Amino acid sequence: MHISVNVDGVTYADEVEPRLLLVHYLRERLSKTGTVVGCDTGNCGACTVHLDGHSVKSCQMLAVQANGHEVTTIEGLARDGKLHPVQEAFHSNHALQCGFCTPGMIMQAIDLLADESDPDDETVRKGLEGNLCRCTGYQNIVRAVQDAAQRMKPGAGPKQEQHSDEHISSKQPVGGE
């Protein structure tokens, strides 16, 4: 099947098998290997990306379901060489060890912060329930997300740091969850 997908700001047109998972399309066809696969049952969240500004598990979606939509991966977050504030906060708070869960965790955290601009500990923990980390015990991840919330507050930094796919966030999510 023919699909046209915008990934990290670039539009790709491809022939794909109908059964091809979005995550495999990203990793193997587009070499977007920043997004990873941690399970086969949709439990780990390692594969989380944004579809039209909302987080989805890209192992639970077919590539064809992304046809005509915009996908943002961990590789498309930095703008003009500046890291996204959530990326910065993960670094500053030592919120990663092996880093395998990190892309998915960051994408999910951005989604969470779009709904909750100043989440408490419990809200962050609940918001990340679908993303597993085996290394950190989550403590510094929670801290990082709360720190990122502060960094993203209006006036907390230059405007370009505060993007979270706002230009496309009005569209409805499709497929996935």
Next chain:
Amino acid sequence: MTATAEPEIGKARLRKEDARLITGQTTWTDNLQLHGMLHMAVLRSPVAHARITGIDVSRATSMPGVAVVLTGEDFAAEQGSLPCAWPITEDMKSPPAPAMAVAQVNFAGEAVALVIADSAYHAADALEAIDIDYDELPVVLDMEEALRDNDLVHPDLGTNKCATWIFDSAEAGVGTNVEDEIASAEVVIERTFKQQRLIPAFMEPRSVVVDTTAGMFTVWSATQIPHILRWMLSAVTGISEHKLRVIAPDVGGGFGGKLQVTPEELLCLLVARRMGRPVKWTESRTESMLSAHHGRDQVQKITLSARRDGTVTGLKVELLADMGAYLRLVTPGVPILGAFMFNSIYKFAAYRFVCTNVFTNKVPTDAYRGAGRPEATFAIERMMDELAVELGVEPMKIREMNWIRHEEFPFDTVAGLTYDSGNYEAATARAMELFGYEEMREEQARRRSSGDVVQLGIGISTYTEMCGLAPSRVLGALRYAAGGWETASIRMLPTGKVEVITGTSPHGQGHETVWSQIVADKLGVPFDDVEVLHGDTATSHKGMDSYGSRSLAVGGTALVYAADKVLAKARTLAAHMMECDEVDVEFASGSFSVRGTSTVRSLGDVVLAAHVAHDLPEGMEPGMDADATFDPDNFSFPHGTHLCATEVDTETGMVRISRYVAVDDVGTVMNPLIVDGQVHGGLAQGIAQALYEEATHDEMGTLTSATLADYLVPCAADLPAFLTDRTTTPATSNPLGAKGVGEAGTIASTPAVVNSVLDALRHLGVRDIEMPMSPERVWTALQGRPDPGSGDVTAGGLGSIDAQGGQS
């Protein structure tokens, strides 16, 4: 070259590694795409014990994209047996361990056929078209049943008993006889604990890529042990070691689970050799659960003798340890790593340890975070609570009465080790203060007297562990096949930048950052001027890799000695350059100077002079590189006090950790940020054993917890925030004073949680609950009546002692 103003060691440096990991610029093995690469998929046995009576691959072979389908027969002549490096006794039974089953399968998940295809999808499709006939054999699952030898996992061995390993303090001349102590004891407590089977569940599934071009075999693998893997792959396949290169690129966690020479690594290599093309295998999570080694799985029978005043006298440990179906790299030795730790921080007069290793039709067990030591710590910390209950003594008090006092170090233990340093009093005092121990006990008493639905429990774990694996002579004495040294090299580049090569193999621990800190301090170079190379046998040619909380204590020490060698040579050259006597040369902040003069040469100047070699002292070789290998002469012994408060809902059995305090003494800390992170992650895994995780099987031996939906790796909402702090007594066995921290949290936390839950419920007649303490198990325990033989448990648990104005 700028001088480093404040010391790097001890600084909360943000990690160098993060830049690539937070942007997705990673090098996971599965990211690799090589020209002409084939994909390998593994068909796994659905049954736990059976003879293979027929395999039909014809349908699979003709599927689209399939290059070849291979069975155990195809490899029988070349696959050899996967290595076990730790034959713990002379007469240990060791069955052949083929990478792929040939005539018989011995656990559900064992590899029985391979499809090699042009894509992973095509390979997976064809798996379903392979037909195998199995003639099922009786399945051996329970260890005690296995020891009756009615049904045998490996009939050729004639028994399911793998080995028995014994340590006895009287025989070793380091203590009295345990049977005498028990016979003459005023109090004897006997308990049996089950260490359930766990799954390491690293987040990155294992992946292997083998390339055969350029006259070399290059193996990329998501492994903790590239150096050991190269050695072992060469030994098994006969491929010359110098024609094998192993690369561990970014590796997504291991926790012991990637301390292995796996069937799939070997098979990928054999397939690549056969096909003459690159081959990739990446496992699914389910495959990982079904075939990567598991951890723990012991039954522990513990007998403790004491005097009425609370002084412990003897400790007898009788273990059954489940090997699973085969002996992998260190399978039989894992319980032995616990043998020296059951006595923990307490002064027993007598100690005896007997471990029986048993074969079953399950996935092989092997190292998982702590490996042997969590099991030991759990048993002794549970027993100290049992003794406290028995004697009606406050549980912290019973520990204090029996532990090694700080002025008694170095201390020779009843297990034959010498603990070099520690201060249990200091760590405990700090933990109790942070926890608010007295107030917690008061709150507990209030809830008890009011009959609150939600009861409060307080759990203690005053642990120690042995880290820094390991002195090679000790490993030799334990019949381990390798040494325990570590190596480091420093390459001083002509521009003054520094390359560090380490034999350790980080997979999340942050060695690139900490090794840079150490070198920056030692050589006075900027942190950012240091690059750390690791995990590639072509650049890092020698090493013993990362596990056993060894990397800093052993590998970091090698690095210190390499830096010392650089400085020693540089000092000689600096004296030559400054035309002075070497004894007058001082080194500080990256510069050499002549004492009492203003003559200065930066290290960079000296390195350049060594590199161009125009004017060197007589006999000096050009260049300023150095290698050092360090073999420790003792283990290191981190310790600490962990306190856990749980709220247990007596109506639903739900357990919530309401406060968790960890005060650890891990020796001198290089980077507190990284140490805290290690503790947090360790705590999560130890708590998970207490409350959530268990590998379960049905009666046919099928793993019923083979997905992350069934095997409950905790998510953020399942865990509390931790309060961590440190006390410090430097290790004396290495110049850094480091003890190791990778396993501490896991080792300490499991008994703290379990003791806490039991403490909440003892006054309701609950004596024990098996791990994981699920709501169902807790609720069921609450419905039961106290064991009639158990004495007066209903009169009050540990916490009731305070409430009664008792002994605290």
